[in-house]
Amino acid sequence: MNILRDRLRRIYVTLMSLVFMNPVLIGCTEIEIESNPRESEISATATPIGKARSSGNLKRTTTAINSRTTIQQTAQTDELEDTGDILIFHTPVEDETYQEVHDIIKESQIFEEIAETINELLILPNDIPVYFMECGEENAYYDPSEVEITMCYELIERYKQIFTEEVETDEEYIAEVINAGLFTFFHELGHALVDQLELPITGREEDVVDEFAAIILLQAGEEGENAVLSGVWQFAVDAEEEAELEELTYWGEHSLNIQRYYNMACLVYGSNPEKYKFLVEDEDLPAERAEGCEYEYAQKSQSWEVLLSPYYQE
Numbered sequence: 144m145n146i147l148r149d150r151l152r153r154i155y156v157t158l159m160s161l162v163f164m165n166p167v168l169i170g171c172t173e174i175e176i177e178s179n180p181r182e183s184e185i186s187a188t189a190t191p192i193g194k195a196r197s198s199g200n201l202k203r204t205t206t207a208i209n210s211r212t213t214i215q216q217t218a219q220t221d222e223l224e225d226t227g228d229i230l231i232f233h234t235p236v237e238d239e240t241y242q243e244v245h246d247i248i249k250e251s252q253i254f255e256e257i258a259e260t261i262n263e264l265l266i267l268p269n270d271i272p273v274y275f276m277e278c279g280e281e282n283a284y285y286d287p288s289e290v291e292i293t294m295c296y297e298l299i300e301r302y303k304q305i306f307t308e309e310v311e312t313d314e315e316y317i318a319e320v321i322n323a324g325l326f327t328f329f330h331e332l333g334h335a336l337v338d339q340l341e342l343p344i345t346g347r348e349e350d351v352v353d354e355f356a357a358i359i360l361l362q363a364g365e366e367g368e369n370a371v372l373s374g375v376w377q378f379a380v381d382a383e384e385e386a387e388l389e390e391l392t393y394w395g396e397h398s399l400n401i402q403r404y405y406n407m408a409c410l411v412y413g414s415n416p417e418k419y420k421f422l423v424e425d426e427d428l429p430a431e432r433a434e435g436c437e438y439e440y441a442q443k444s445q446s447w448e449v450l451l452s453p454y455y456q457e
């Protein structure tokens with residue numbers, strides 16, 4: 144079990160450092176935005192970071208992006224000091240139901256590694272503690288008044304139970320437990336960054352940070368992609384439950400789970416239509432939506448690059 148755990152940890156460390164050591168969201172390349180996005184051509188398709196590195200596209204891509212953001216970057220980073228870090232805490236459990244999730248997450252040290260890479264990359268004004276803990280409910284949230292993230296074991300346990308049913312090896316089991324919390328972690332981190340960096344977003348914040356989580360993980364290689372897929376299926380599972388409610392919360396701050404499912408499936412497909420064409424073939428993503436997903440992915444990746452680049456460490 145230990146050997147497997149270490150192997151898995153190395154995979155994640157590698158993927159996370161690959162993402163964060165470079166300008167975060169360079170997977171997007173230049174896109175030509177025309178008045179009607181559906182009709183516009185994407186001048187270069189989204190390039191996963193690994194491919195961009197090996198093919199030499201990376202330099203061209205980042206140069207292009209940097210030239211657009213230099214003025215903003217100079218203006219803002221002059222005034223900013225990196226006086227905060229993301230800090231991970233594992234609260235001991237009282238209910239032994241959650242002991243295994245607690246142990247796997249703590250021992251893997253994956254969230255510590257992710258935090259470290261983000262801390263090395265981004266200027267943060269305040270510490271952002273992340274508490275993995277029992278909450279008495281299946282939930283996860285960012286609290287802007289305390290500037291802290293709470294990740295409830297109950298939520299991770301719920302998805303763990305669903306997604307570990309068919310796994311065959313210890314390695315797969317551990318990966319599913321971690322994936323059960325990874326998408327949510329990046330979603331909450333998105334809220335924290337929007338708040339702490341005062342990022343100018345429009346559109347509903349809940350949708351925006353779903354996109355942040357998906358994009359950052361999709362650019363982290365195979366394991367990150369699996370974590371997003373796990374998030375996509377989590378929305379599908381929640382959507383089934385939601386469909387049974389008498390009244391759907393159309394007025395809610397979150398999109399309905401079924402919409403969050405399609406939005407995330409669209410980004411997955413758009414990040415690599417060739418690889419994920421099965422989503423369309425299996426009718427998990429309607430062809431009518433899939434048509435615009437490559438554009439959607441490229442556009443949103445580029446937006447996040449522009450939003451975050453003023454806060455990159457020197």
Ligand SMILES: [Zn+2]
Pocket residue numbers: 330331334349352
């Ligand atoms: Zn949220």
